[in-house]
Amino acid sequence: MLKSYIALEVRILLLTGVKTFCNCTYQDNGMLGSCPICRGEGTLSPQLNQIAARKAYTITKALNCTIVKNPPYEKNLSTPELPPEYSLSRLSLKLGTDGFMDIVFHRRRKHIRIAELRIEEDAGRLTHSGKETRMDYTTAGMPSLRLRTEADFEIGEEAEVFLSDLRRRLQYLEVIPGVPVESVIRCNAHVALAPYPEEPEGYVKLRNLNSFNFVRKAINTELNRQEEILEHGGTVLPESRIWNETKNTTESFQKRKLENRPKFTPLEKVPPFTPGPEILEALETFTVELPEPRRNRVMSQYGLTLPQAEFICDEKSRADYFEKTIELGGTPRETAQWLSSFVIKEFKRLQFTPITAPLTPVRFASILKMLSERRIHSGIAKQTITAVLEENKDPELIVKERGWEQLTDEKVISEIVHKIIEENPLEVKRVREGDARPIRFLTGRIMRETGGLAEPNMVKQILREQLSVSLVYVLSMGGAISGRIAEDGMVESGDERILKELIHQRMNNLESKIRFESIQVGRLLSEEIIPSDWAALITTITERINSGTANGIVVAHGTDTLPYTAPLLYWLFADAGVPIVLAASSTAPGTSNEAAETMEMAINLAVQEKTGVYVVHSGRVLSPLNLKFERIGSDGFRNWNMQKAIHYGSSLLTGLLEADQYVVTQLLEEAANAMCVIRIYPGLRSDYLTALMDQGVRYFFLELYDTGTAGFREGPYSLKRAFAMGRKKQARFYCTSQQEGLVDFSGYSTSKELWKEGAVPMGVYTTETVVARFLAASIIADSEQERDELMERAGPESLQ
Structure with missing residues (x-):
């Protein structure tokens, strides 16, 4: 049995505007710099600039690292040589060791060890255009934090989750303002396979992976490549490889030695770096509320579901925007629903953020208040939000100028309803005899009488009351x-x-x-x-x-x-x-x-x-x-799996369904044509599943044994081949149990194999309930990605 070993080396550009080990700015001196420190010459001692130091130590603390006291300045002997006009000092400071981050992938929590954090000068990056690979030195010399993990990852999806969580954490720390955090994160991955329980002799280095999606794809593709080599009796050579997105493969870049980790030598007669009192005090009083604690607090304080809280807390600015809106009078559930279903989508469409959008929390709360007071309905609320974003006007003014405010005076509406009832005795008689159809006619007459401004639900409520x-x-x-x-x-x-x-x-x-x-x-x-x-x-x-x-x-x-x-x-x-x-x-x-x-x-x-x-x-x-x-x-x-019956909660819809029967039919038929439910049994051939994939099936609902086990023994009856094909065809596997119980992929080696191959355990939900969720998500979601997210965010949290 082969075990995978994956470690990440992550570079985080700190964007201080000042060079790493001196006070030169890029604007003043360019990449070369005019001072001896920039050129690595003379007798002046380097000094980590205070802006970079504060940022770096804040990140070190947030990643649970042990702070290195008075770290010595070292030279990184592995830093590549740069052209003369981009000369670097090649200095390095180890700021932290023995850190960690916990991640969750497919409901399985994992402890990822962080070996060390160093601050160095950025050496530039590889860029790929067509068949050409070039070096981009634009960022050379910038302060760069290098994070190195232990080989605790097993699959590319775990690495992607780690990087997403790191992005979220950096965003909450607000150490890189003004740019998307993911744009300043680059990653190398070190990948190896070895027969369990042996340790790998060497790693293949995947270089300059500049998107989290590429990290996942490159790692999984490299694992498949190495597995194929080993299964055919070959040897995986240590080398550097780069990811070719066009061909969906890794390509050889250069050979490497078996042990090719950076080598450091301390600078002689140079005093170590000593953090100033401002940095030490900041570390002692570190009180930033990080994403996971904030998500848990938001759920507890505002009564949101896990999916709602995850969406709200995915970005700090979004969570701040949400909580500020609540302070100004928005109700938690309505605010969360409007943010997730419409507001954030409008922000993205018009290229706003919660910080830059003209729809401030004050204005958003004002719209929610008008909605709760039934002065406007949901359709007008959407139009008002868009108008505020496009015209930067107060929502109250927009509603007033355009005559969008509804008539909500109960006394006035009651008088109009009474008048319409008196004028239509035959229709009223039919209603009181049990025919409900005239109610629509009467409602239409009332709306016409009010110029369409009467609040529809109030009209219907008063009409029902007066008709008894x-x-x-x-x-x-x-x-x-x-x-x-x-x-x-x-x-x-x-x-x-x-x-x-x-x-x-x-x-x-x-x-x-x-x-x-x-x-x-x-x-x-x-x-x-x-x-x-x-x-x-x-x-x-x-x-x-x-x-x-x-x-x-x-x-x-x-x-x-x-x-x-x-x-x-x-x-x-x-x-x-x-x-x-x-x-x-x-x-x-x-x-x-x-x-x-x-x-x-x-x-x-x-x-x-x-x-x-x-x-x-x-x-x-x-x-x-x-x-x-x-x-x-x-x-x-x-x-099954239910101590107390559940009848109501949060549906997948946010608001009323806005699709006619023809559209809903098309969406359901497309979903049904793309899915298949399969009960796993001894002797199920893997090629049955691959044949279905060839016919266009991309969503499989697998009823597994017990808590989530299936055959992975090599041969025609192994699910492994089907999962390998599923990866290539981007199929999804949602796993339930044939028995009553929890599917969590723990306790068995075969269930861990399922997890590694990307199967999604659906917890305590039965097959029928999961299939129904898929069909509902297919009606609601605007994209396949949104449908996948709705499937993985199965809530209520537990039915047991």
């Missing part, structure tokens, strides 16, 4: 609950008449308070559901919620595909403000009372609850998440 009706919509998705028994004893899909008769059998004392509109979404058995049927259901629910007439929605559904439909509705409507209840029966009406009793229970639940998604089956209320169909009968369904 509240509506529960009953939608039919077929199944046994609305089916019938044919002459041969087989269950056939039912129709609207059967469902209506079933409802009226159980109206009892609710008939005077509730009016029902039964809408036939589909006449089918649930096993016949296809993406277009889900699209019809989703858009129908969206229309009923948006109409403002729904106090609750009941979906009559079959049992076979209920574990997919229920979580799909949860991921879309968990916080919609209208309860959605799925009702399912194991038997058809006429064979038992189960269907009628289930409908009665579902309707009562829709009347009583305020929000959330619920499943009613055989007298029990179940959660839509992790719903498992285990057997035929009254106890056929159960929630």
